[in-house]
Amino acid sequence: MHHQPSPQPQLTDDVIVLRPWRSTDALWLCEVCQDPDIQRWTRVPVPYAMSDATSFIDDLAPTTWRNGTAAHFAVTDAASGRGLGAVGLVAVDRDASCAEIGYYLASFERGRGVATRAVVLIADWALSDLGLDRLEIHVDPRNTPSAAVAERSGFHAEQVLAQGSDPRAERHDTVVFVRVD
Ligand SMILES: CC(C)(COP(=O)(O)OP(=O)(O)OC[C@H]1O[C@@H](n2cnc3c(N)ncnc32)[C@H](O)[C@@H]1OP(=O)(O)O)[C@@H](O)C(=O)NCCC(=O)NCCS
Known part of the structure; x- marks a missing residue:
């Protein structure tokens, strides 16, 4: 895997801040x-325990950043620093110059454009600073709020994977939304 020696950056549009996860985020993340x-709709462990939050923050997120396979960010409120949710670049493939974006928000932080802002920030950064050429968002067509985020963030539905396998090992259609540089 490609070595990623630089520290993980902080990305902001002055309304939200995407920053590396901190150990002190474990409680709100859980x-x-x-x-x-x-x-x-996501690949988080079920059931989700405090140990899942701490191993994600202290182990998986920094390890995958260092080996160049992922970039996981906490989504926070720029004014207050409050934790709002998560966004990540995953399945980073340097040889193919592509990656996938995943995201979720606390239920009470939805409905005001935070997820769209987070996806735009991470996608712009991945295409410009990381130099990736192609980004995907995989959405179950039943998940209409997520499909709307992908469309508002400048992605277009490229193909449908009929009866693909899913994070929960259930088979169903997946819409692949794409943004290319
Ligand atoms: C998917 C998910 C992140 C979407 O959150 P969201 O808050 O609906 O998405 P956005 O941040 O883009 O906000 C969109 C809403 O804010 C409104 N909005 C207000 N200001 C806005 C702005 N500046 N920009 C965009 N939308 C804005 C939109 O009109 C929309 O309202 P609506 O829900 O009434 O249609 C959320 O539903 C979630 O966490 N789901 C569970 C996890 C999940 O499914 N993850 C994706 C797996 S593929």
Whole structure:
């Protein structure tokens, strides 16, 4: 895997800040991940325990940044620093110059454009600073709020993976949204 020697940056649009995860985020991350929509539509562990939050923050996020396979960010409020959710570049493939973006928000932080802001920030950074050429967002067509985030963030539906396998090992269609440089 490609070596990623630089420190993980902080990205902001002055409304939200994407920053590397901190050990002190574990409690709010664990609370956020109790949400049934997050457990249904993302790859977080189910059930989600404090040990899942601490191993994600202290081990998985920094390790995958260092080996260049992922870039996981806490989504926070720029004014207050409050934790709002998560966004990550995952499945980074330097040889193919592509990656996938995943995201979720605390249920009470939805409905005001935070996820769209987070996806735009991480996608712009991945295409410009990291120099990737192609980004994907994989959405179950039943997850209409997520498909709307992908479209508002400048991605377009490229193909449907019919009866693909899913994070929960259930087979169903997946819409692949794409943004290319
Ligand atoms: C998917 C998810 C992150 C979407 O959150 P969201 O808050 O609906 O998305 P956005 O941040 O783009 O906000 C969009 C809403 O804010 C409104 N909005 C207000 N200001 C806005 C702005 N400046 N920009 C964009 N939308 C804005 C939009 O009109 C929209 O409202 P609506 O819900 O009434 O249609 C959230 O539903 C979630 O966490 N789901 C569970 C996890 C999940 O499914 N993750 C994705 C897996 S592929």
